[in-house]
Amino acid sequence: MNWILLIIGGLFETGFAISLGKAQESSGKEFILWLISFAVCVSISMFLLYKAMGGEKPIPVGTAYAVWGAIGAVGTVVSGILIFKEPVTFWRLFFLSTLVISIVGLKFVSE
Template identity: 60%
Template sequence: MHWMLLIIAGLFEVGFATCLGKAKLSVGSVAAWWYVGFVVSLSISMLLLMKASESIPIGTAYAVWTGIGAAGTVLVGIFLFKEPVTFWRIFFITTLIASIVGLKYVAN
């Protein structure tokens, strides 16, 4: 159960990073709504990370949380913000994901 909360927390981390990116491209009330989305996503992400770390070691939980957020944000950048897709970006995202999976298997 705590691993599922951690994964959802990581997805909300992607959400708050995406909201920041969209707010940067917006103006006025549209930007304000993206900032509201940022605050809501950030709050949910932190609460779920806090809950997940009750039974997962904090070092592992934080590494997995940031890894999901980093990999997800890069993918959002590629698909939503048209950021460049290069061999090395994909290579390192793949190694990051492999590391996240590895941490899950070696956690107590």
């Protein structure tokens, strides 16, 4: 269950990064709404990270933070490509894939 909480928390981390990016592109009421979205996403993300590090089978803090951050990073890069039309290059995708492999590796060695 803690791993599910951690994954969802990482997805909300992506949400707060996207919210910041969209806030930079907007103004007025839309800007305020994106900042509210940021605050909600960061709060949920941090709470889920906290919950994943506790309970019956806690995930060690170093592993939890690394996986949480990596999920957010991967999600943010993919979102940047899809939403913000950021460039897609071989090296960018190569290093993104090594990050994904590292996340999976941490999951397996943390049992």
